[in-house]
Amino acid sequence: MSSKYYFDFVFSGFGGQGILIAGNLLCYAAILENREVTFFPSYGVEMRGGAANCYVVLSDSQIGSPIPSHPMASIIMSTPALNKFLPIIKNNGIVIINSDIVSIKDLQREDLNISLIPANKLSSEVIGNERLANMVMLGYLVAATKCVCLESLVNSISEVVSEKHKKMIPLNEKAVLAGYELFQKNSRG
Amino acid sequence: MEKLFLRGSEALALGAIDASVKFYAGYPITPQNDIPEFLSRELPKVGGKFVQAESEVAAINMLLGASACGLRVMTSSSSPGISLMQEGISYLSGSELPAVIVNVMRWGPGLGGIGASQGDYHQATKGGGHGDYFVPVFAPYSAQEMYDLIIRAFDVADKYRTPTMLLVDVMISLMKEKVIRRFEKRSEVKIKSWAFGKVKEGEQKIIKSLYLKGNDLERHNWKLYEKYKVMCEKEVIYESYLCDDAEIVLIGFGMVARIGKSAIDIARERNVKAGLFRPISLVPFPEKELEAISKKCKKFLVVEMNTGQMVHDIQRVLGKDIDISFYGKPSSYAPTPEELFYKIKEQI
Numbered sequence: 001m002s003s004k005y006y007f008d009f010v011f012s013g014f015g016g017q018g019i020l021i022a023g024n025l026l027c028y029a030a031i032l033e034n035r036e037v038t039f040f041p042s043y044g045v046e047m048r049g050g051a052a053n054c055y056v057v058l059s060d061s062q063i064g065s066p067i068p069s070h071p072m073a074s075i076i077m078s079t080p081a082l083n084k085f086l087p088i089i090k091n092n093g094i095v096i097i098n099s100d101i102v103s104i105k106d107l108q109r110e111d112l113n114i115s116l117i118p119a120n121k122l123s124s125e126v127i128g129n130e131r132l133a134n135m136v137m138l139g140y141l142v143a144a145t146k147c148v149c150l151e152s153l154v155n156s157i158s159e160v161v162s163e164k165h166k167k168m169i170p171l172n173e174k175a176v177l178a179g180y181e182l183f184q185k186n187s188r189g
Numbered sequence: 190m191e192k193l194f195l196r197g198s199e200a201l202a203l204g205a206i207d208a209s210v211k212f213y214a215g216y217p218i219t220p221q222n223d224i225p226e227f228l229s230r231e232l233p234k235v236g237g238k239f240v241q242a243e244s245e246v247a248a249i250n251m252l253l254g255a256s257a258c259g260l261r262v263m264t265s266s267s268s269p270g271i272s273l274m275q276e277g278i279s280y281l282s283g284s285e286l287p288a289v290i291v292n293v294m295r296w297g298p299g300l301g302g303i304g305a306s307q308g309d310y311h312q313a314t315k316g317g318g319h320g321d322y323f324v325p326v327f328a329p330y331s332a333q334e335m336y337d338l339i340i341r342a343f344d345v346a347d348k349y350r351t352p353t354m355l356l357v358d359v360m361i362s363l364m365k366e367k368v369i370r371r372f373e374k375r376s377e378v379k380i381k382s383w384a385f386g387k388v389k390e391g392e393q394k395i396i397k398s399l400y401l402k403g404n405d406l407e408r409h410n411w412k413l414y415e416k417y418k419v420m421c422e423k424e425v426i427y428e429s430y431l432c433d434d435a436e437i438v439l440i441g442f443g444m445v446a447r448i449g450k451s452a453i454d455i456a457r458e459r460n461v462k463a464g465l466f467r468p469i470s471l472v473p474f475p476e477k478e479l480e481a482i483s484k485k486c487k488k489f490l491v492v493e494m495n496t497g498q499m500v501h502d503i504q505r506v507l508g509k510d511i512d513i514s515f516y517g518k519p520s521s522y523a524p525t526p527e528e529l530f531y532k533i534k535e536q537i
Contacts, residue, residue: 037367
């Protein structure tokens with residue numbers, strides 16, 4: 001099962017932020033590129049507004065455990081999520097934090113590649129409200145990790161948007177692009 | 190073939206539909222609710238009947254009635270619900286009626302918790318109901334196997350006229366993966382000649398589990414046993430991964446085997462010669478296959494998410510001369526690949 005192409009992620013935040021949709025979307029994009037994928041959602045005695053997280057693994061061969069002990073990259077959309085997952089991220093891993101929501105005091109991990117993204121603000125700028133902060137974050141993650149190409153990501157949006165919300169597809173595209181371009185802008189310095 | 194991205198539970202329910210299931214009865218319980226949710230929506234569309242029964246006891250007996258009429262039938266539940274169904278499973282076995290029972294295991298005993306567990310191995314494989322019978326049991330470890338094995342479970346049930354069971358880990362049920370819908374265009378199931386329905390004049394069909402006369406019951410018990418012996422020859426399935434040169438073989442079923450595979454990869458990267466053996470059919474147990482591996486490899490590590498159940502079968506098959514150690518994790522959290530790798534390393 002040793003593979004050349006391998007990524008694992010944890011996405012975490014509150015219920016309602018679209019954490020699970022972001023995880024699903026990334027999986028669909030990877031499937032489009034003929035990758036093996038696993039998506040594992042949080043499970044337990046949960047409640048509305050409680051913690052939500054999911055693990056995503058992408059590989060070019062059969063995936064063993066769907067729950068990485070030390071994810072290579074993460075999207076963090078709440079303060080409890082930061083406290084819970086920051087200590088377990090792989091050395092030199094990528095952490096993308098929504099700085100509009102998460103209160104950041106002491107990150108205590110100098111090895112990590114941490115990006116603070118004002119995702120709510122960006123979402124508001126592009127689509128007029130904050131609801132697609134998750135897509136901004138995902139766009140940024142995909143640009144930072146290159147785990148799938150932007151085209152696959154954009155082409156998969158229709159898989160996670162229900163028929164009822166079809167008119168939201170272009171807005172999702174815009175939000176994903178905004179995140180993607182922000183990374184490119186940042187990395188150009 | 191259609192390639193889908195499905196939760197294990199959805200893959201299983203879709204497999205049931207592609208296997209032409211025509212009757213489902215069940216009662217809600219976490220964590221298997223995704224299965225009835227899917228079937229309540231999809232089964233009526235293909236001419237099947239979905240019934241939410243008043244209890245698990247009612248559901249399993251509805252299965253008995255519908256199966257006697259020749260339909261492909263199934264139910265699903267989680268551990269405490271499966272306990273309630275045991276009487277019905279014994280009656281199905283005694284009456285030689287095919288049915289598929291899905292147990293998405295949760296933590297017990299009693300009401301326990303909703304966390305992941307493999308605590309029902311004994312109940313599933315040794316018969317939780319009364320009497321002298323065997324229920325074939327399959328343990329999937331991916332969404333694809335949820336789809337494939339439920340179809341196999343229906344086929345085996347019909348072939349041997351017996352209830353069959355899928356013993357499923359919570360994590361396999363929740364996880365989403367790619368699934369290839371191999372059997373979408375499957376032909377309809379043949380009409381069962383033994384089942385109730387139209388009869389010729391003077392013809393009588395009797396389906397029962399009550400045998401009071403002479404040595405009828407003894408003959409019946411031996412007949413059930415003979416079916417089991419045939420299954421042992423023909424229905425064993427297993428997976429062996431890098432066992433050929435292994436100095437230690439990890440044995441696990443379901444989710445444990447999945448995580449175990451990652452542990453074996455870690456071991457191989459660090460030049461530890463480890464392999465994995467995974468029984469897919471827990472009944473019939475892959476005895477000969479395991480014995481064959483023990484000719485070369487003398488160390489085994491059995492891992493289960495319980496305090497040690499399948500390990501007794503391994504000890505029975507391999508005997509006392511083989512070094513068998515056990516690592517149990519009866520907790521809501523599955524072991525990690527690293528954790529299993531260190532357990533492997535401790536043994537060598």
